[in-house]
Amino acid sequence: MIMSTEAIIQLNQVTKHYKDPSSDIRFQALRGVDLNIKEGSMAAIIGPSGAGKSTLLNILGGMIAPSTGSVVVDNHPLHSLQGDQLNQFRREVTGFLWQIPERNLLPSMSALENVKFAMEIANYTREERDKRANYLLHQVGLGDRMDHTLAKLSGGEAQRCGLAVALANEPKILLADEPTGELDSETTMEIISYLQDINADMGLTVVVVTHDNRFERMTNQSYNILDGSIAGMRRSLSNTRKIKWSDAQREEVGVVNQFGMVRIPNHLREKYEIDEFVKFIEDEATGRLYIVPAEHR
């Protein structure tokens, strides 16, 4: 895959395997993932539980390192950064939003203090912290709940507060791991709406990991991840800045890996009765390649 110069996130053949200490069994969470996400886009990584979504997002956030492969985010080669370099990367480049509010917020601090704390780490001045914290909390609709601690916020409010914390240090990329996993439908749509506004207004690159298919229609690109590899992608053909998400035209594309393998979506397989074999038919006149089912011989 060619590295796009416009891509803010570039993954090339990233693998990740774990070893269970008690059973000594190794398992591979990611198997050669290639991914390019353009700057300013809103991308979703969708897949069932255990597909490797969170692992992928944690690698993008610099929280774990890949076993093999290269990860370049905003020109930072994460696979070779260590220690405080990663800390600085997380501080300046990414904002992270977890599924569970307890992982986003310090429970004994109020909403305002949580947002300010993130900026204290990044050495913002007191004036800047006060101003920005107020602004962000108002932006996410918590202007009247700034002094409340986590215990006194509802689930949606806590998640919005987490969003404000993630945006506190003006990151270039917002990474969200199942941000609506514990929320009801209405609140989910609110969060999605916030994310869209952030993407549209601030030009922030947003990458959301989710199992919620509703995100598919809300993003520029949505990658399907299955068994640790990218199975397919749906992308918006329209400029979603100009029209509504729901009206955007989308196409489904197959992802070809370095070995030339591509995954045919299940619904197409069923529709066209593609069994074990396919054959390739070249149309040199039109310069197209057709894939058709092939019979057993």
Add this chain to the structure above:
Amino acid sequence: MCNNSEQWLNRCTLVVNYNMSNNTGYNRQNGNNQPKPWSLRLFILGINLILLFLILDTPLLQRIGLILIGISLVLGCISYIKHRFNGNTTTNDSVRDIFPLVRKYLKVNRRFLLASTLGLIIAIMVISQIYVVSESTTGNIYSEIFQNGVTPFTEISQIGDYPGSDVTNLHMNRNAIEMKYNDTLQEYGIRSMGMNEFSRYYFSSHSTDWNPQTGAGRGLRMRNEIINKQEFQLLQQFPTFPNLDYSHNLTLLVLDSYRIEEYNFTVVDQISENHSLQVTLEYNNTVIDIPVENFWLLTNDDWSYANDHDMRYLMNRYEGTTIIPNKSIATVFNVSGIVPSQYLMRGYIDYSSLVNQNPTQILQIITNMRNDLYTYLDRQNFNIRSIDISSQVSQRLQQAESQLQSIKFLLTILSVPMMILALYLVYFSLNLVEIRKQKQVGVMKVRGVSTTQLRMMLGAEAVFASIIATAIGMALSLPWSYYIINKSGIFASNSSIFLPKNWYWKMPIIGLILTMDLNIWSILSISETKIEESEAAEETKEPFWKRFYLDVLATIIGAGILLTMKFVNFDRTVDAFFTYQIGPIALLLFIFGLPLFVSRYYSTFLTILSDFLWKRTGNLVALATRNMRKNKFSASKLAVLLMIGMMFSFVAISVPNSLKSWNQDRAHYEVGSDFAITGLDSTNSTHFEPLTNNTDITAITSIKRITVTQTMLGPRERPYNNIIYIGINSSTYRQAAYWDASFSTTSLQRLMDALQQGKVLVQSDALDVLDVKVGEDILLPINRTDSAVHNVGGSFKYWPRSLDHLYRIATWVSDVIVILPMDVFNTDYSIYNVSTVTALARTSNNVNQTAVLEQLKEDYRELGGQTLSFGISSAQEFLESYQVTDQNRLMFTIFDTLLLVTAITSVIGVGYFSFITLSERKREIGVFRAVGMVSTQIFVLLVIEALVLALSSIILGDLAGIFVTDSYFMLIGSDVGQIPPLRLRFNARFTFLYSLAILLLSIISAAIPARITAKQQTGSILRAE
């Protein structure tokens, strides 16, 4: 398409090549936990040596510690330079920017701060009390030596030697002097003449010249005394002793006027024009003028016949002084050929400026002065081998110094258990919160907090805790020290607290070092926390002792050796080897191994218990033990804390009780019964009347004892010091004499039966070396030429009133003890004409022993009259004579405080554990509420958890305490030690009550957070974390 494929393939190749050339994607199999740098390890080791130096005052530790710190700093600098040279950038976190973060962190983690603080307060308190009690003891002893309120000056007096008989004479004379002239002396403000010892020079019979080379008759003796300020001020007017560094050192010479007359001296004293004194001596027509600063006081050596006129004349003449200085020793000896007799010389040191210095320093000054004097005298060609410069003050100070050293050693050793408890409490608390802190740190790391920022926050927390703990610990140590000093009764009256100057800076440094020790690895570990816990879990390594089961080995080996020593009989040599060489190591192995062993297996115990209860009952208790498995590792550590505390407490309870019982055993062993009366004539029945007539006496028996010395005995004909024969009356002995089951493996009744059959009883150790067994015949010497054959009817280890010393020697049997029936004794051993017997009398319980003793004394005094005297001893008197020493009193007092410290650490440990763990179990509690449990049931459930934990730990601690104490007594009171041996005797009632108190306190401290948790509303719990 082919082109595209080719291009695609080419690009893939490029990508592959790119990856291979830039293959920095690394395998995270083993994680990247940073190994702890050696510079840091050396630094920690160095500061710990400094800590030991501050506590133990050993300069070598300080030197080594500073060297290690220096090396670590150098290594650290090299490492830092290499790190920068390699282009590694560091974050730009400025100290100023970190302050707000630290403040925020401390505010957020107030409850975690408690973990570091409480245990550290106790540890600082314990260490501080060692200092304060030691220094206060020094100060109080110092005050006693120098008599509170009196300015301490010292006088070095009397350079000279003296033969013994003269000393006695002169001492008596001194008393006469003081008695006769006491009022006059006091009138002139002189409290002590210090003329206790006079010296005499003696000459060889053929020479009247003093020969310094041979030193014939020439010796010097110097003595110290304490005099009061007035005397010293008087003496300050006199010229100083030359060639020495002590400006107030003076000499005083006293001549014996009697001798002067004997040798035809004439003393002429005149007042010269400048009102100074001049003394002229004439001897054999030799005239010596002693200059004004070198004049002599004439005294009469036999003061009991002193001439009043002489004394008063002198005192009036010299305006009330009776002392006159001599400038130098040389002058003394210059005139010694003329004045060959007694003289007195004194040297004085003014150390009023040294009042605040400790006895060690004063001792050093006195030692320096003595050394200077020796040097001076040596230069003057005196034979210094015949010179003895002694100092009573220094002797007293040296005694005080030894006393102080033993007190300080005892204090330190006895404080070690309390320090272990306190520091373990801190370690446990920090461990408890470490996991909780890691979650917070995970959140912070997601936001990009740097390692430096994290370490600054965590370090600031530790330092803050250290400051608070040190201040509070130092303050609390003062009343505690006051209690120890006054309760232990080392000093007769109410004693004061003395604070050393260096206490103010030593304790904060100690606090800081302890804090670093306890926190540094935790800080490093937490700051390197991985955001994904799963990665952290896979990279955790067990400590090496756990991997190699060192704890299990230590516990089993230690226990095995001690049990073997207890139940297997070895011969004396092997027994001594085990007792002195192996036993102490085994005990230490057990003491250190057991807590680690419990820590490893307590969680297994909980699992087994919960499975068992769950299958059998399934009730609240079963549920409680089930729930405990969630925090089983923290529970294991808490169990160890409680167990250690109970173990030490058991020792503290049982040692004083055992010592008291042992004193009673010793007293009875020495006397043989409640009373023993010696010198009775067995043929004279009136001698027994005071005993038979006394209604408080319930049983009487008589024994005879002889010692046959330096005989050869046995097949190997080994020489023994003594064979001690004791004849007893087997029909009355059992009722009257003192006996303990440990004295023989055979019962006393059976031993008496054997004696009634005409057999003898032989000490068991002797049987081994005599190569004879019970039931066999033995040839026993009656005297140096005759022997008698007896059948051995039994053996014993100890027999009361048999030995003069209460100690058994390790490697050989020096005394053989044989018990004979009285009629056999009288028949075969009558050659010794032992007609006097000792009567042993036993009283009934609860009798006033003192009253009985007084009655017996009166009766026997009346019986004996002027001609006979009987020896009467009572076990009560012996018991009173075993006075509790200062060290024992101090030990008992510290043991009392150990009980208190155990209670406090137990309460804190259990309370904190409950507080921290319950705050994280809200969801679990919410589920309980959601399924229908009411708050009371939840409260009971939580309390049962604490109860199971505390009860199991207390039982384990008590059992461990029994084993440790019994083993300790076995080692120190074994067959090669004291007779009778020291044994474990614990007060079961008190032990039970104390254990119950600890259990109740632990439950109460757990009940408070349990109550708070149980009362929370279901909704808020389920919504919360």
